[in-house]
Amino acid sequence: MANRFPPDIDMETPSIARMYDYLLGGKDNFEVDRRACDMLLEEFPETLAYANDNHAFLSRAVSYVAARGVDRFLDLGAGLPTSDNTHQVAQKVNPEARVLYVDNDPIVLAHGRALLAGGQGRTAFLNADIRNGADALLDAPETRSLLEGGRPVCVMTVSLLHCLPDSDDPFGLLERLFARLPSGSCLVYSHVVSDDPETARLTTERILSFGTPWGRVRSPQEAEAAFEGLELVSAWSDGREEGPRAVDCAGWRRPGTEPRARPADPSVRLWEHAGVAFKP
C-alpha cells in the first residue's frame, strides 16, 4: 500500500487531516489515524458529533456568504476532499466563484489535485503552511491570481486555529490577513472549545500525545479573538437580531434550530464555536 502515496507522507504518525477524514466517514486514512481517533472517542465521544456538525456548518456558511455576493474563497486548512467541498457549495450558488484551497499536509495536496483534475480553472490548490504568515499566503502566485481585481475575499479557518499553539500567534495571523483585504471581506470560522478547563487540558494533552503537531482547545471567549475588528452576522437562519452570534456550530443558521452559545446537553464538554463576520 505504501507506494500508492508520495514519499513525504508520514504513515507512522496520525495526521489531523486524515483523522478528520476518518471522523467524517472517509476512506483516505491509515490504521494509525483510526487508532488515534478511537482513543479520542473513548474519552471524548462528542468528538464525532462536532466533527460532522462542523462540516455541515462549513456548507451552510459558504452558501450564505456566496449568496451575499462574495465570490472569492481562501479556504485555509482545507482538509481532505469530502462531500460538499467549498468550491462545490460556492459554485452551486455562483458558478463564477473562485476557490483556493490551502493546506500543509501532503496527502491533502495529492487528493486535492485529483479532485480538481478537469475542473474549470476557478479552483486551485496551494500546499503551504499558514504559519509562514499573512504576506507569504497573500503574495503566493496562486493567491494573487485568486485575489486579482481587489474584490472582497472570504477567508475560511474552519476547524483550523486550534491546530496552532499560542506561540504561533494564530489570531495575529488573521488580523494581518484582514488588514490587507478590502472592506466586505469576511471570515468563516470554527474552533474546538470547552468551557471546562480540565476537559480542555486533557483533550489537548491526548492529541499532543499522538505526536501530531497541534495547538490547544481554547475557551469560547479565547476563540472569539478571531472576530476582533470584524462584525459578526446573526446566527439565526432567518437573520433575526437575537441571542449570541458566535455559537455552537451545530445551530449556526440551521433552519428550525435555535443557535446556542454551547450545546444544550450539559454532559457535552467539547464543541466547535463558530460564526461568520464581515470586515466593515
Ligand SMILES: C[S@@+](CC[C@H](N)C(=O)[O-])C[C@H]1O[C@@H](n2cnc3c(N)ncnc32)[C@H](O)[C@@H]1O
Ligand atoms: C480538522 S481539519 C479541518 C478541515 C476543513 N477546514 C473542515 O473544517 O472541513 C484541519 C486541517 O488544517 C490543516 N492544517 C493544520 N495546521 C496547518 C498549518 N499550519 N498550515 C496549513 N494547514 C494546516 C490540517 O492538515 C487539516 O487538513
